[in-house]
Amino acid sequence: MNRRVLLLAPFGVAIAAGAGFLAMLHRAEQGKFDPRGVPSMLIGKRVPAFNLPGDPGFADTDLTGRPILVNFFASWCVPCVEEAAILMGLKQGGIPVYGIAYKDKAPATAAFLAKHGNPFARLARDEDGRVAIDWGVTGVPETYLIDKDGIARARWVGALTLDTVTAEVQPMLRKYA
Amino acid sequence: MRRLWRSSPLPWGGLLLVLALLFATAPAHAISDPSEALPNPAQESRAVAIGKQLRCLVCQNESIEDSGADLARDLRKIVRQRVAAGDSDQQVIDWLVARYGNFVRLNPPLEWGTVLLWGSPLLALLVGGGIAWAARPRRPAPPAPLSAAEQTRLKSLLDT
Incomplete structure (x- = not known):
């Protein structure tokens, strides 16, 4: 190994690292890479057993027969306000959206839905947040696609946007219809 | 360099004080709510040891024992419930890994x-060792003995 190779090696390493970071940034911009993202363990698995009260509430056994979106939300959650309009749009498109109010009091949830619209075909309350932990939820809002056999097929962390709905949610709904 | 030390506004005593303070800080426990702790001290210390290995999913660079996030508090509660119910450390960790994946472990498995x-320390050692080996000071090889022609030429040069 000669001197020149030794001198150039650090530059080579720096260029390779730079290219790597550039690729990461690029993928992050496209939404394909989230350094803080927690991978969902639920994808490809049956939804864990639960039975939550609510209006009228629902159980894991209710999540079968057709693809359903399950949305974890809360009246105290700021991005959920923004997401409410998107969920209303999905409801108008005939897509069943079931809501699970995470760590929320019933009157607060009711007031939130009265103000921002109620997109939920069914509404359950997870007051102590235990069902959310069984699902691997790390915060609200989070949305899951459950197929007609009750298997979780996709998860979206954070508020759904129009872009996410057209680019990801609708294709997944078609795929599992 | 000596000069710099002497004229430094921080005399040795001050430096020692700073060092002492640096190491004197007690390990920070964000969580000091005694109502969370298990009544059995042995179980509580096991729960703390388990919680220290689990990542808070909200703040991510803190363990659930150190985090003030709501979800971390719920997870601490679950860890304590399971410890009290007689689960082994591994069973408690497996319970959380089943829900949040290996991401929840601050000490990820190989x-x-x-x-x-896991290989990066070894890799760094190999690369560093390789560079050190390639850059090691080398004594130049002794020159080959002079040939007969060179000998005579040298002799003639010296003689003139």
Whole structure:
């Protein structure tokens, strides 16, 4: 190994690292890479057993027969306000959206839905947040696609946007219809 | 360099004080709510040891024992419930890994996805060792003995 190779090696390493970071940034911009993202363990698995009260509430056994979106939300959650309009749009498109109010009091949830619209075909309350932990939820809002056999097929962390709905949610709904 | 030390506004006593303060800080426990702790001190210390290995999913660089996030508090509660119910440390950790994946472990296991992570110290050692070896000072090889022609030429040069 000669001197020149030794001198150039650090530059080579720096260029390779730079290219790597550039690729990461690029993928992050496209939404394909989230350094803080927690991978969902639920994808490809049956939804864990639960039975939550609510209006009228629902159980894991209710999540079968057709693809359903399950949305974890809360009246105290700021991005959920923004997401409410998107969920209303999905409801108008005939897509069943079931809501699970995470760590929320019933009157607060009711007031939130009265103000921002109620997109939920069914509404359950997870007051102590235990069902959310069984699902691997790390915060609200989070949305899951459950197929007609009750298997979780996709998860979206954070508020759904129009872009996410057209680019990801609708294709997944078609795929599992 | 000596000069710099002497004229430094921080005399040795001050430096020692700073060092002492640096190491004197007690390990920070964000959580000091005694109502969370298990009544059995042995179980509580096991729960703390388990919680220290689990990542808070909200703040991510803190363990659930150190985090003030709501979800971390719920997870601490679950860890304590399971410890009190007689689960082994591994069973408690497995319970959380089943829901949040290996991401929840601050000490990830060695598997294909973490080979680079675990291998990086060895890799750094190999690369550094390789560079050190390649850059080692070398004594130049002794020159070959002079040939007969060179000998005579040298002799003639010296003689003139």
